[in-house]
Amino acid sequence: MKIIAHRKIFYSISILLVAAALSALVTKGLNFGPDFTGDAVLDGVYTNSRPALDDVRKSFSDARIELVALETRGDNGIFVRTRFLDEANHQEVLRVLQSKGEFVEQSFVSHGPTVGRQLRRNAITAILLTLFAIICFIAYAFRQVSRPVSSWIYGLVAVVALAHDVTIPTGLFAWLGYQIDSLYISALLTVLGFSVHDTIVVFDRLRENLRKASGGSFADIAERSLRETIVRSINTSMTTILALGAVYFFGGETTQPFALALIIGISVGTYSSIFVATPLLVTIERWRAKK
Amino acid sequence: MCIVASGRIRAILPFLQFYVARVPFGAYFPFRFFMKVRFLALGLLVVGMLAGYFVYPRWGITETLNVPFRLGLDLKGGIHLIYRADLSQIESGQRAEALEGLRDVIERRVNFFGVAEPVVRTERAVDEDRLSVQLAGVFDAATAIQLIGETPYLEFKRENPNVSTTTLEQNPLAGWEPTELTGRYLKTAAMEFDPTTGIPSISITFDDEGAKIFENITEANIGRPIAIFLDGVPISAPTVQAKITGGKAQITGNFSRDEALILARRLNSGALPVPITLISQEQIEPARGAEALERSFFAGLVGFGIVVLFMIFWYRLPGLLAVIALGIYISLSLALFKIIPVTLTNAGIAGVILSIGMAVDANVLIFERLKEELRRGRSLTTAIEEGFNRAWTSVRDSNTSSLITALILWYFGTDAVKGFALTLGLGIIVSMFTAIVVTRTFLRATHGRRHEAGRVPFLYGSGFRLH
Numbered sequence: 001m002k003i004i005a006h007r008k009i010f011y012s013i014s015i016l017l018v019a020a021a022l023s024a025l026v027t028k029g030l031n032f033g034p035d036f037t038g039d040a041v042l043d044g045v046y047t048n049s050r051p052a053l054d055d056v057r058k059s060f061s062d063a064r065i066e067l068v069a070l071e072t073r074g075d076n077g078i079f080v081r082t083r084f085l086d087e088a089n090h091q092e093v094l095r096v097l098q099s100k101g102e103f104v105e106q107s108f109v110s111h112g113p114t115v116g117r118q119l120r121r122n123a124i125t126a127i128l129l130t131l132f133a134i135i136c137f138i139a140y141a142f143r144q145v146s147r148p149v150s151s152w153i154y155g156l157v158a159v160v161a162l163a164h165d166v167t168i169p170t171g172l173f174a175w176l177g178y179q180i181d182s183l184y185i186s187a188l189l190t191v192l193g194f195s196v197h198d199t200i201v202v203f204d205r206l207r208e209n210l211r212k213a214s215g216g217s218f219a220d221i222a223e224r225s226l227r228e229t230i231v232r233s234i235n236t237s238m239t240t241i242l243a244l245g246a247v248y249f250f251g252g253e254t255t256q257p258f259a260l261a262l263i264i265g266i267s268v269g270t271y272s273s274i275f276v277a278t279p280l281l282v283t284i285e286r287w288r289a290k291k
Numbered sequence: 292m293c294i295v296a297s298g299r300i301r302a303i304l305p306f307l308q309f310y311v312a313r314v315p316f317g318a319y320f321p322f323r324f325f326m327k328v329r330f331l332a333l334g335l336l337v338v339g340m341l342a343g344y345f346v347y348p349r350w351g352i353t354e355t356l357n358v359p360f361r362l363g364l365d366l367k368g369g370i371h372l373i374y375r376a377d378l379s380q381i382e383s384g385q386r387a388e389a390l391e392g393l394r395d396v397i398e399r400r401v402n403f404f405g406v407a408e409p410v411v412r413t414e415r416a417v418d419e420d421r422l423s424v425q426l427a428g429v430f431d432a433a434t435a436i437q438l439i440g441e442t443p444y445l446e447f448k449r450e451n452p453n454v455s456t457t458t459l460e461q462n463p464l465a466g467w468e469p470t471e472l473t474g475r476y477l478k479t480a481a482m483e484f485d486p487t488t489g490i491p492s493i494s495i496t497f498d499d500e501g502a503k504i505f506e507n508i509t510e511a512n513i514g515r516p517i518a519i520f521l522d523g524v525p526i527s528a529p530t531v532q533a534k535i536t537g538g539k540a541q542i543t544g545n546f547s548r549d550e551a552l553i554l555a556r557r558l559n560s561g562a563l564p565v566p567i568t569l570i571s572q573e574q575i576e577p578a579r580g581a582e583a584l585e586r587s588f589f590a591g592l593v594g595f596g597i598v599v600l601f602m603i604f605w606y607r608l609p610g611l612l613a614v615i616a617l618g619i620y621i622s623l624s625l626a627l628f629k630i631i632p633v634t635l636t637n638a639g640i641a642g643v644i645l646s647i648g649m650a651v652d653a654n655v656l657i658f659e660r661l662k663e664e665l666r667r668g669r670s671l672t673t674a675i676e677e678g679f680n681r682a683w684t685s686v687r688d689s690n691t692s693s694l695i696t697a698l699i700l701w702y703f704g705t706d707a708v709k710g711f712a713l714t715l716g717l718g719i720i721v722s723m724f725t726a727i728v729v730t731r732t733f734l735r736a737t738h739g740r741r742h743e744a745g746r747v748p749f750l751y752g753s754g755f756r757l758h
Contacts, residue, residue, distance in 0.1 A: 086569060087436045105576070108432070112570030114419060115373065126703040133695045141688050183638055186700060186708045190645060190715070193696035197649075197689040201656065204685035232659045239601050239655070240648030243594030247644055251590035255637055262645070 004223045007279035014164055014276055017268075021171020028174045033181025034109060036123075038116035039068055040085040042093060044105040046076045051100040059096050065089070077106075085110045123185040127166070130189055131159050134196050138203070145207045148218050149285050157280045158199045161272040165195045169264040178257045187261035194240070195269030198233050199277045205229050206278065219282045226278055237270040332736035335729050339619030342626040358629045362427070363636035363710060366584040368577035369427035370435055374567040376413075376420045380469070381565060390420055392475060392564040397422060400439055422567065432574045444563050445474030446520040447505075449512055467518050467525070470508050475564035476501025478538075482548075482555040491551040492543040502538025510534040521554075587640040594644045595621070598651055606658050612733040613654040613726070620650050620725035624718055633717070639710035646718025649693065653726035657682040675734050679727065686727065690719050 003010070034041045053070055056078070060067050069081040078097070085093060090108065097103045111119075135155035142151040166188055173180060205225040216224075241263055248259035345358075364371050381389045390413045401409045401424060410425040429435055448467035458465050478496045485492060497505055508517065509531045518528040519542050526544040546554065598617070602610035624643065628635060661678030669677065697719065700712035 087433060087572070090572070091433060105574075107573075107575045109573040110571060112373075112375075114375070115571045122703045126699050129703075130696050130699050133699065134692055137692055137695060141691075182704070182708050186638060186704065186711050189696055189700050190711075193693040194649075196692045196696075197652065200689045200692060201685045204688060208681070208684075228663070229659075232655050235601075235605065235655050235659075236648070236652040239598050239651050240645070242597040242601065243644055243648050246593035246597060247587075247590040247641060249590075250593055251586050251641070255587070255590075255641055258638070258641060 002223060003226050003275065004219050004279055004282050007275070007283065010275035010279060014272065018164060018167050018171075021168045021174075024171040024175040028177065030170070030174050030180045031177050033179040033184075034081060035111050035181050036116050036120050038084050038111050038113035040082050040090070040093075040108070040110035042080040042082075042090075042097075042105065042109075043073065043107045044078060044097065044103055045074070046078065046100075047102040047104060048076075049101065050076045050078060056097070056100055059099060060093075063092060063096050065093060065096065078103075084112050119182055123182065126185065126189060127192075130192055131162060134162070134192070135159050138196075138200065141200070142203060142207060145210050148288075149281055153281065153284055154203055157277050157284070158196060158203075160280060161199055161269075161277040162192050162195055164272050164276060165191055165265055165269040168268045169261050172264055173257075173261065178260075183258050184261055187258050187265065190262060191265030191269055194237075194266050195273055198237070198270055198273035201232065202226060202229050202273055202278050206281075218285045222278050222282050226274060230274060233270055233274055237266055240266055328732060329736045332732045335619065335732060336615075339615075339622050339729075342619070343622035346622055346625040346629065358632070360625075360629060361632045361634045362584065363634045363639065364425060364427055364573070364575055365637045366581075366587070366635065367427045368430065368575045368581075369425065370429050370432050371426075371571075371573040372424045372432075372436065372439065372569060373414075373571035374422045374424070374439075375570045376422055377566045377568070378420055380473075386420070389475060389564050390422075393422060393567070396563055397424060397439060401426065421570070428577075430574065430576060432572065436569060436572070444521070444566050445477065446470075447472040447508065448518045448520055448525075449508065450515050464525070467520075470504070470517075472497075472501060472504050472508060473564065476504065480555045482551045483541075490543070491546050491548050492541055493546070493551055493555050495540050495542065497538035497540070499538070502536070505538055505540065506534060506536050583637055587637055591640060591644050595647060598647060602651065602654070606654075608737070609654075609658050609661065609730075609734060612737065613651070613658070613730050616654070616725045616729040616733060617647065617650055619729055620722050621647070623725065624714075624721045627717060627721065628714070633713055634710060635714070636710040638708065639714040642711040642714035643718060646715055646722055649690070649719060650722030650726050653682075653686045653690070653722065654730055656685055657726075657730070675731075679731050683727070686723070690723055693719055 050072065053072065057067065057070055060070070065082060067080065067082055069079070071079040073079045080093065080097070082093065090110065094103075094105060097105075135152075135158070138155035138158050139152045142154045145151060145154075169188070169191065170180070173184065178184075202225060205228055206222060209221045209225050209228075244259050244263050244266070247255055248263060251259055376390060376393055378386045378389060394411055394413050398409070398411045401411055409427075410423070412423055414421040414423055424439065426435060447470050449470055451466055451468040476497045478498045478501070480493055480495045483492055483494050484490070512531050513533060514531065516528040516530045518525045519540075520526070527542055529541070529543070595617075599614050602614050602617075604610070606613065621643075624646070627633075633639070657678050660682045661674050664674035664677045664681075665671070694716060697712045697716035701709055701716065704712055
């Protein structure tokens with residue numbers, strides 16, 4: 001099957017996925033982690049048996065502690081999320097939990113609102129800065145191939161593919177109700193790095209083939225470059241996804257969403273560098289030629 | 292630049308040329324060079340094994356060589372506290388210094404816990420200054436917070452002449468206004484007994500700067516009281532009789548002997564130069580940490596195993612060599628984590644696993660090229676060299692972009708993200724070395740001349756087709 005000739009089909013698939021992701025984002029919204037909102041999260045287990053959640057909820061309202069979430073974890077585990085707690089309030093929460101049975105606290109995290117605000121700002125800065133740095137780097141690395149498409153367009157196209165790769169897993173997380181925390185942000189940034197990896201490998205081959213200039217249209221050369229790199233792209237993503245699959249299945253609860261974000265992001269990233277980025281170059285080239 | 296080539300340099304030069312410059316060498320390269328490549332390959336293997344032994348020593352290790360991994364709080368368990376430091380009372384020029392002082396004081400307090408490696412550091416957030424305290428292996432957060440946070444904050448205040456009597460009745464504390472003199476200028480504190488009454492008091496000595504300030508304040512307030520506040524509460528307000536030089540002052544109050552002793556000790560271990568507020572707290576139990584470590588380790592092992600199987604089945608002999616190079620890569624990077632030392636966290640281990648994927652990528656790129664060149668009918672020797680040379684630009688460019696990402700992550704990330712970025716970044720650098728230099732040396736060393744006749748193309752083929 002010709003990739004470039006059928007590019008509209010691949011564009012449609014991407015547009016559908018992005019639209020689905022965006023609608024999930026709009027309808028469900030993002031579930032921000034305690035580090036971003038400035039909340040407190042307490043995890044622990046009851047040694048003997050766990051009291052009913054409604055019972056615990058009532059004790060919290062009696063103690064005038066506002067709950068954001070109260071959930072069960074595993075057999076006898078419990079998960080409490082509230083607004084930021086200082087140490088005195090933390091002890092109060094513990095007293096409430098301990099009044100219901102023998103309770104062992106396993107982890108406690110409480111971030112003030114200023115910490116959350118700073119984290120959000122840093123996350124956004126990091127993502128924007130990475131995108132910008134990547135455009136500049138690609139424009140520089142491909143500066144010798146400014147015909148028929150300027151090297152800045154290469155950078156821009158790579159970033160369009162990246163935006164696609166960031167939107168889809170984020171939409172999935174919104175839909176699943178998974179937490180968006182700083183670990184998720186680092187997963188996203190890794191996906192950015194990986195997707196650019198893939199895109200650059202195809203572009204690199206395109207650069208080489210253009211230089212050889214053995215005749216043929218830009219579309220033909222792009223098609224050939226894609227075919228020459230597709231095995232590598234899929235093999236690399238496969239090995240990485242397999243390794244991440246191990247993290248997903250055996251890595252424990254905290255790293256599971258992280259691994260999922262990476263698996264989805266890298267799959268989508270591989271798709272976009274083969275079926276979106278290079279075809280887009282051809283579309284832009286055609287469009288310019290017409291003008 | 293002129294280099295006088297000694298014998299040794301001359302011996303190394305051919306290697307440098309082949310690795311640094313892209314010198315194409317065909318089937319003609321000399322036997323002597325070939326033997327050298329085998330020695331080099333052996334050397335790389337030995338280095339890898341030594342690194343592996345350093346990472347996971349089993350026998351005959353000396354104390355100095357047995358360096359443990361440094362584990363983060365999420366793997367070891369412990370407490371992480373973040374405080375906001377209120378520097379509004381400090382002149383802008385002296386803030387950095389005050390913050391350093393604060394860190395030193397907290398560090399001294401934290402040392403009471405006997406933690407092996409307490410981490411206390413200052414952080415500049417966008418609109419506030421912070422102090423981050425990490426205590427690995429400490430689980431009693433309440434006590435820790437008390438010991439750190441309840442360090443007395445000492446202030447000296449003078450009478451505020453502009454306060455009306457009505458406000459004073461409503462709020463007696465409004466009658467005092469702050470002076471420059473705080474615990475920041477304290478040198479020592481000691482408990483003393485009044486020789487006649489036997490009532491305990493605390494004598495304090497200021498440093499040179501503090502002594503001067505104290506002199507000025509006492510001079511300006513003769514006949515008026517100066518109040519001594521501890522943690523925002525006035526404890527005594529003696530009236531100034533005369534200008535006091537030499538920087539000594541006495542705090543009297545209704546102290547019992549024990550109270551005075553504890554207060555003096557706390558003041559000594561450091562009165563906080565600026566007030567602090569706890570704004571973030573994390574505590575992880577050891578069981579949770581150990582479980583996470585075990586799981587991360589297992590996940591890494593399984594991930595590595597899958598990659599090994601894939602590489603050997605798909606790329607055969609080069610795949611096997613790449614797997615050995617991958618083994619060297621893992622030993623080298625883990626050894627590096629021990630030496631630097633890098634604090635390993637859950638996210639950091641994920642970074643290591645991910646960098647394994649990236650290390651494999653470089654080899655996949657090279658082997659796909661090698662296969663292509665073979666299909667074009669090149670000889671094996673040429674195909675190997677061409678494969679490396681042509682794949683180099685994409686390996687270089689793609690890894691550079693990943694390094695840029697890791698750098699940005701490291702700069703903007705929280706602790707967890709920083710750990711991830713650091714292991715990923717180091718991993719990329721080490722993997723570039725092993726995937727290119729090590730794999731190439733191994734390939735050169737194994738293929739030998741007899742392969743040239745094309746007797747064993749299967750070994751260099753790939754996929755499920757038999758060439």
